[in-house]
Amino acid sequence: MLKRSVMLSLSCSLRLSLLFMLLWLPLAHAGTITLTAANEHITNDMVMIDADADFQFSDDAINAINSGVPITIELDIRVARPRKLLWDTELLSAHREFVIERHALSKQYIIADQITGDRRIHGSLELAIDDLGRIRNLPIAEARQLEGEQALEVSMRLRLAIRSLPGPLIPVAYVSPGWHMSSGWFKWQTQQ
Amino acid sequence: MLGAVALLSLSLLGSLVLMSAAMQNSARFGALYSVLLLSNTAGLLAFIGLISINVRRLARQLRAREPGARLTLRMLVIFVALAVLPVTVLYSFSLDFLKRGIDSWFDVQIGQALEGALELGREALDLRMRELLSQTEAMAEEISQGAPERTTLNLDALRDPDSIVVASAWTPGPAVLDTMRAHSGADELTLLSSDGEPLATSSRISDLIPHLPAEAVLLQIRQGRSYIGLDPLRDGTLFVRVVVNVNVAPGSGQRRVLHALYPISPRLNRLAATVEDAYAKYHELDYLRDKLKLSFAMTLTMVLLFSIVTAVWAAFYSARRLAAPIRDLATGTAAVAAGDYTTSLPVQSNDEMGFLVSSFNDMTRRIGRARVEVETQREYLDTVLRQLSSGVIALDDSARITTLNDSAAHMLELGDEARPGTSFLAACQADPHLLPLAEALAPLIEEQRRQWQEQITLFASDGRRVLMCRGTALAAEGDAARGYVIVFENITAIIQGQRDAAWSEVARRLAHEIKNPLTPIQLAAERLRQKYLKKLGAEDGEALERLTSTIVQQVDTMKAIVNTFSDYAKTPTISRGAVDINALLSGVIELFRSAYPGATVETHLAADLPPLSGDVTRLRQVMNNLIKNAFEASPEPANAHIIISTSTTQYAQADHVEIRIEDRGDGLPEQLLQNIFEPYVSSKARGTGLGLAIVKKIVEEHNGVVTLRNNQDQGAVAIIRLPLDKEPAQNEPRPMKDAV
Numbered sequence: 019m020l021k022r023s024v025m026l027s028l029s030c031s032l033r034l035s036l037l038f039m040l041l042w043l044p045l046a047h048a049g050t051i052t053l054t055a056a057n058e059h060i061t062n063d064m065v066m067i068d069a070d071a072d073f074q075f076s077d078d079a080i081n082a083i084n085s086g087v088p089i090t091i092e093l094d095i096r097v098a099r100p101r102k103l104l105w106d107t108e109l110l111s112a113h114r115e116f117v118i119e120r121h122a123l124s125k126q127y128i129i130a131d132q133i134t135g136d137r138r139i140h141g142s143l144e145l146a147i148d149d150l151g152r153i154r155n156l157p158i159a160e161a162r163q164l165e166g167e168q169a170l171e172v173s174m175r176l177r178l179a180i181r182s183l184p185g186p187l188i189p190v191a192y193v194s195p196g197w198h199m200s201s202g203w204f205k206w207q208t209q210q
Numbered sequence: 211m212l213g214a215v216a217l218l219s220l221s222l223l224g225s226l227v228l229m230s231a232a233m234q235n236s237a238r239f240g241a242l243y244s245v246l247l248l249s250n251t252a253g254l255l256a257f258i259g260l261i262s263i264n265v266r267r268l269a270r271q272l273r274a275r276e277p278g279a280r281l282t283l284r285m286l287v288i289f290v291a292l293a294v295l296p297v298t299v300l301y302s303f304s305l306d307f308l309k310r311g312i313d314s315w316f317d318v319q320i321g322q323a324l325e326g327a328l329e330l331g332r333e334a335l336d337l338r339m340r341e342l343l344s345q346t347e348a349m350a351e352e353i354s355q356g357a358p359e360r361t362t363l364n365l366d367a368l369r370d371p372d373s374i375v376v377a378s379a380w381t382p383g384p385a386v387l388d389t390m391r392a393h394s395g396a397d398e399l400t401l402l403s404s405d406g407e408p409l410a411t412s413s414r415i416s417d418l419i420p421h422l423p424a425e426a427v428l429l430q431i432r433q434g435r436s437y438i439g440l441d442p443l444r445d446g447t448l449f450v451r452v453v454v455n456v457n458v459a460p461g462s463g464q465r466r467v468l469h470a471l472y473p474i475s476p477r478l479n480r481l482a483a484t485v486e487d488a489y490a491k492y493h494e495l496d497y498l499r500d501k502l503k504l505s506f507a508m509t510l511t512m513v514l515l516f517s518i519v520t521a522v523w524a525a526f527y528s529a530r531r532l533a534a535p536i537r538d539l540a541t542g543t544a545a546v547a548a549g550d551y552t553t554s555l556p557v558q559s560n561d562e563m564g565f566l567v568s569s570f571n572d573m574t575r576r577i578g579r580a581r582v583e584v585e586t587q588r589e590y591l592d593t594v595l596r597q598l599s600s601g602v603i604a605l606d607d608s609a610r611i612t613t614l615n616d617s618a619a620h621m622l623e624l625g626d627e628a629r630p631g632t633s634f635l636a637a638c639q640a641d642p643h644l645l646p647l648a649e650a651l652a653p654l655i656e657e658q659r660r661q662w663q664e665q666i667t668l669f670a671s672d673g674r675r676v677l678m679c680r681g682t683a684l685a686a687e688g689d690a691a692r693g694y695v696i697v698f699e700n701i702t703a704i705i706q707g708q709r710d711a712a713w714s715e716v717a718r719r720l721a722h723e724i725k726n727p728l729t730p731i732q733l734a735a736e737r738l739r740q741k742y743l744k745k746l747g748a749e750d751g752e753a754l755e756r757l758t759s760t761i762v763q764q765v766d767t768m769k770a771i772v773n774t775f776s777d778y779a780k781t782p783t784i785s786r787g788a789v790d791i792n793a794l795l796s797g798v799i800e801l802f803r804s805a806y807p808g809a810t811v812e813t814h815l816a817a818d819l820p821p822l823s824g825d826v827t828r829l830r831q832v833m834n835n836l837i838k839n840a841f842e843a844s845p846e847p848a849n850a851h852i853i854i855s856t857s858t859t860q861y862a863q864a865d866h867v868e869i870r871i872e873d874r875g876d877g878l879p880e881q882l883l884q885n886i887f888e889p890y891v892s893s894k895a896r897g898t899g900l901g902l903a904i905v906k907k908i909v910e911e912h913n914g915v916v917t918l919r920n921n922q923d924q925g926a927v928a929i930i931r932l933p934l935d936k937e938p939a940q941n942e943p944r945p946m947k948d949a950v
Contacts, residue, residue: 085497124440
């Protein structure tokens with residue numbers, strides 16, 4: 019009898035949780051990041067990346083930025099040499115972070131490269147987001163590092179860094195689809 | 211298990227403390243909170259798993275009605291209620307206080323003050339920015355007055371760290387931009403093409419590359435609108451960025467863009483930074499208010515859950531610990547009730563419960579010892595009862611058998627249905643031959659008489675059996691007897707012995723009293739005939755001769771009778787030797803076959819019949835008498851059909867030789883069968899009536915038994931059972947000595 023009651027209460031809790039999730043999920047507008055194009059080129063013996071991305075921030079993220087919460091976008095790049103029988107050889111991996119934040123006094127939106135310290139300032143969030151999606155001449159390695167006859171596979175990903183959010187927001191962000199923004203891995207072959 | 215749970219509790223507690231510390235430190239919060247939340251959740255799940263195991267175990271114990279399970283449940287409910295209710299109340303109030311506390315951080319007036327401060331800062335800067343715009347537009351106008359058609363930026367000069375003015379080829383002269391920058395107070399002044407390419411710059415800032423405007427700014431400029439904005443730099447310093455169009459060649463449509471960065475005074479910068487920081491932090495906190503509440507509530511909830519699950523587990527542990535001695539006691543009591551007196555419970559404490567367990571162990575030891583003593587007494591009593599030749603039956607107050615010895619069972623010929631626990635009277639009533647016993651005992655038991663004695667005659671399988679029954683009521687409470695002990699004595703042999711002794715005495719006296727006058731009578735008759743036969747005539751002489759002959763003949767007959775009586779009364783002197791019964795029977799049978807050649811004597815003699823110890827002469831007399839009786843019982847002795855068989859058999863727990871002599875006569879009347887072996891009892895018109903009495907006497911002298919009964923179909927059968935090698939043991943019930 020006791021076992022049955024425990025099972026019933028567990029089942030009831032599970033159903034309530036599922037109902038809550040079903041009701042809550044559609045309310046949270048999911049953000050997206052889409053990498054529309056990317057390629058590499060060599061300039062001054064440096065391999066550089068150009069990429070275009072379309073950022074669709076969720077309402078939660080936009081509210082957070084407008085409330086002064088800095089949002090970090092991570093950019094991950096991997097370059098690997100494909101092999102037929104064995105797994106690919108990873109030649110290098112690079113990680114960059116860009117922070118987008120609002121400066122209340124100046125009513126400006128700042129995009130700051132956390133590595134180089136470069137800051138680009140925009141008068142509106144839309145311009146800042148557009149600028150965030152336009153990546154140009156991002157150096158990832160010296161050209162000699164990737165020399166070879168075989169074409170290489172470059173993978174690139176953009177995603178919102180939940181772990182960089184303010185502490186109280188992290189638990190909520192982990193369970194909210196509005197904060198799960200990732201382009202997934204965008205891959206292309208290098209030109210010889 | 212306890213150690214693992216204590217470790218888990220400590221880990222969880224430590225994790226909660228860290229979580230609480232992380233709540234107070236935003237730097238730690240971001241790094242630790244999620245991990246701690248996950249680890250605490252995992253710890254709580256582990257606890258909940260442990261509790262689930264305990265709940266399942268308790269449910270199983272409750273279903274199985276194990277001792278102590280209900281007590282454990284009751285204590286568990288009490289402990290949980292005592293622990294959970296206060297914690298829940300505390301949690302409820304704490305949560306409320308927490309929410310109110312966080313809400314109190316965000317005052318409307320503070321928010322408005324910060325908004326006002328920010329707006330004030332903007333206003334102050336706007337004024338300055340408008341001046342700077344006018345100033346920059348004036349510089350643009352000045353440049354447009356003497357600007358060249360085209361110039362290029364010397365990048366080598368730009369890279370020279372010693373050069374401040376990099377647009378040395380600037381038409382207005384290398385010092386123009388410097389002069390303008392110096393006059394305007396700008397940190398950086400850059401002339402750009404309409405495409406945004408820097409053409410010339412003058413900078414006071416040590417940065418290598420000029421701070422160029424964003425594309426959107428250039429777009430605005432291309433639309434003919436000037437741009438002025440407040441730009442925060444990396445170190446938080448504010449600059450005023452002004453971008454204006456420069457018409458270098460009026461009418462040609464060629465445009466240049468003048469980009470100027472003006473510094474804000476350090477004091478204003480500092481004040482603006484303070485306002486900006488405070489505003490940003492306040493609004494960030496305001497935005498995170500609900501999340502903060504949720505985080506604090508989750509931490510508090512974790513603490514609550516930790517407290518509850520720890521309390522519940524502790525309640526389980528304590529309830530089990532407290533109920534363990536009681537459960538042991540219940541188990542021990544059940545074991546004692548089931549007859550296991552060796553149960554000894556572990557004494558785990560020195561408190562009252564320990565004293566109780568010690569007392570229980572002492573009690574079981576005493577009961578065990580008493581039980582051993584009772585067992586010893588019972589075995590002793592059983593041995594005594596088994597050895598008794600008297601039958602003993604103990605009955606309870608409902609006349610159910612509680613004790614029954616072998617002698618009683620054998621004496622009463624009780625079947626398997628009469629066993630301890632069954633009704634003795636019912637067993638007697640179910641068996642026709644015990645009906646007299648039931649009829650005699652029932653009223654005595656119903657009347658609950660303290661003591662009684664009855665002589666009861668039963669007709670058992672081997673004949674009449676006279677029992678002396680003595681009943682004694684067991685120790686009673688009040689008037690009601692708690693049962694009876696009935697002792698049966700088989701007095702058949704005693705009565706028969708007394709009767710035999712009486713008959714022997716009669717025979718001896720008869721022989722003595724009658725035999726003495728017979729010789730003088732015979733002699734007197736012979737003398738009378740000798741003296742008067744010659745003196746009388748033929749007719750009288752013939753009469754005298756006939757009369758004296760009759761007297762002599764009858765006297766001889768009387769002498770023969772008296773001799774027979776004398777033989778019956780004589781104390782036997784048996785000369786024992788090995789007797790082959792088959793050979794003895796064969797010899798006797800041959801004699802009768804000679805006498806009755808037309809008769810059929812069918813023999814079934816056992817081939818391996820062992821010899822027995824006996825007096826061959828007297829046994830021959832027995833066989834002779836019985837076979838003779840069989841022939842005489844047949845309607846036509848000359849054509850009689852006699853069946854004689856021998857075999858070995860078990861009788862009264864001893865090996866016996868059984869001799870059966872059957873005839874095909876009319877059998878014996880039932881009333882005669884009762885006393886057929888007594889003197890002067892005979893079915894024949896002529897006979898002394900001592901033949902079967904002598905047979906019985908000789909058989910009993912050989913410790914044997916003889917019975918006579920009618921066959922079911924035709925005739926009668928005499929059965930003799932003689933012991934083979936030893937006399938029946940003294941403790942064994944003696945077979946019935948009389949015959950039917």
